[in-house]
Amino acid sequence: MSTEEDRLDDYALTRVPDEARVSWVSVAVQRFGQVSSFQQFLVGAVLGFGMDFKDAVIAITIGSVMLEIITILLGIAGVREGLSVSVLARWSGFGRKGSALVGMLIALSLAGWFGVQNGVFAQGMHDLAGGTPEWVWAIIGGAIITAITLYGFTIMAWTAYLTVPAFLFLAGYSIVDVLSDHSISALMSSAPPGPAMSLAEGTTLVSGAFILGALMTPDMTRFNRRPSDVVKQTLISVTLGEYLIGLTAVLLAHAAKSSDIVGIITSSSGVLGTLVLATAILKINDWNLYSSSLGLVNSIDVLFGRRVSRRAVTLIIGVAGTALSAVGIVDNFTDFLETIGVLAPPVAGVIIAEYFLVRRFRAELDQARERGTLPEGGADWMPLSLICWACGSLVGKYVDGGIPAINSVVTALVLYAVVGKLVVARRTPPIKEPRPPMVEVNMTKSGG
Numbered sequence: 001m002s003t004e005e006d007r008l009d010d011y012a013l014t015r016v017p018d019e020a021r022v023s024w025v026s027v028a029v030q031r032f033g034q035v036s037s038f039q040q041f042l043v044g045a046v047l048g049f050g051m052d053f054k055d056a057v058i059a060i061t062i063g064s065v066m067l068e069i070i071t072i073l074l075g076i077a078g079v080r081e082g083l084s085v086s087v088l089a090r091w092s093g094f095g096r097k098g099s100a101l102v103g104m105l106i107a108l109s110l111a112g113w114f115g116v117q118n119g120v121f122a123q124g125m126h127d128l129a130g131g132t133p134e135w136v137w138a139i140i141g142g143a144i145i146t147a148i149t150l151y152g153f154t155i156m157a158w159t160a161y162l163t164v165p166a167f168l169f170l171a172g173y174s175i176v177d178v179l180s181d182h183s184i185s186a187l188m189s190s191a192p193p194g195p196a197m198s199l200a201e202g203t204t205l206v207s208g209a210f211i212l213g214a215l216m217t218p219d220m221t222r223f224n225r226r227p228s229d230v231v232k233q234t235l236i237s238v239t240l241g242e243y244l245i246g247l248t249a250v251l252l253a254h255a256a257k258s259s260d261i262v263g264i265i266t267s268s269s270g271v272l273g274t275l276v277l278a279t280a281i282l283k284i285n286d287w288n289l290y291s292s293s294l295g296l297v298n299s300i301d302v303l304f305g306r307r308v309s310r311r312a313v314t315l316i317i318g319v320a321g322t323a324l325s326a327v328g329i330v331d332n333f334t335d336f337l338e339t340i341g342v343l344a345p346p347v348a349g350v351i352i353a354e355y356f357l358v359r360r361f362r363a364e365l366d367q368a369r370e371r372g373t374l375p376e377g378g379a380d381w382m383p384l385s386l387i388c389w390a391c392g393s394l395v396g397k398y399v400d401g402g403i404p405a406i407n408s409v410v411t412a413l414v415l416y417a418v419v420g421k422l423v424v425a426r427r428t429p430p431i432k433e434p435r436p437p438m439v440e441v442n443m444t445k446s447g448g
Contacts, residue, residue, distance in 0.1 A: 024229030035241025044249025050197030063206025078218025142322025346392025349412030
């Protein structure tokens with residue numbers, strides 16, 4: 001059963017109990033805040049710079065459908081078990097020690113992106129305010145995000161209720177201002193202003209931009225009440241986020257004949273454009289920090305046998321990320337973060353394959369869920385998951401055909417499902433048919 005300490009720590013290492021679950025709208029607003037982030041503006045602008053509107057629609061559609069499938073499956077696992085993705089990984093293919101690697105991957109990746117986006121926020125506010133140095137804005141932005149994340153899911157939900165509508169209103173007003181001198185129909189039929197981008201490249205861009213967000217889906221959906229909530233919020237938030245923000249950015253790139261979405265919005269709209277930038281980053285960066293802290297808490301628990309406070313970990317990561325963004329060092333990590341990003345997609349493939357197909361630990365998970373506890377058993381290491389993880393990463397990195405992020409997920413999923421099924425079948429003893437009962441025959445002759 002959960003304790004007061006678990007509640008204050010946002011159930012970082014335990015199941016989210018029924019009484020802590022919330023309406024699907026509350027989670028959907030936060031999910032939409034992620035998908036309609038400033039990153040989607042960047043992706044859409046790059047698409048618009050190299051593709052016409054029709055091809056951009058196709059690229060966004062293919063990428064979105066693939067992301068929605070992965071997001072829904074991981075989200076359903078999260079809502080059923082009430083566990084963060086790094087804790088869920090203990091019984092979803094990776095084992096205890098393997099889940100620590102998953103937790104560290106998520107922690108490192110998202111903590112890095114927290115710092116990078118905080119740096120973008122500082123740059124935008126400096127360009128607006130002029131005299132105030134960037135490092136001051138970095139400290140201000142990092143402190144605000146860290147304070148929000150310290151209080152966990154509930155305060156983050158209220159932040160999304162405020163920032164998502166503000167972002168949509170400010171972005172809508174700014175976009176109308178930019179596009180007011182252009183014919184929308186002409187922009188939709190115009191040729192791309194930059195070097196041509198293939199459909200495969202465009203789809204890869206869409207899928208790769210949100211794959212890490214898809215992986216951390218259970219961190220969010222563990223607060224949902226039922227699997228149908230996950231389906232509804234994913235279809236609405238991913239579809240609207242990808243199409244509304246992505247296709248708008250495509251039109252902006254065609255109108256400005258540039259992929260520099262920051263310059264397009266801030267230069268034409270001044271204060272308004274900078275506020276768009278600020279609200280866009282604010283409503284996603286708290287989740288970067290939140291999931292990063294959950295991943296690190298799990299890793300410390302597994303590797304050192306110590307339960308540490310999620311809030312303390314959040315504070316440490318927030319201060320470190322803020323400091324790095326303030327001194328500008330974090331900008332040098334972008335290439336590194338993109339490199340380790342190839343490790344994220346196959347993790348999703350392994351978890352989906354184990355949880356829904358191989359189901360080696362589903363009985364233990366089901367029994368423990370009835371008790372409101374965690375399973376007592378489980379392996380420390382599962383070599384198969386590490387092999388599939390490595391194969392998926394290599395395919396995503398070096399195979400040119402298709403979409404790298406999706407290739408990576410599918411490779412890990414199929415390999416783990418096939419081999420995992422064979423291993424489970426070999427280890428499961430055949431069911432023996434019961435022998436018929438022995439019938440004792442009386443051989444004594446009767447007199448006559």
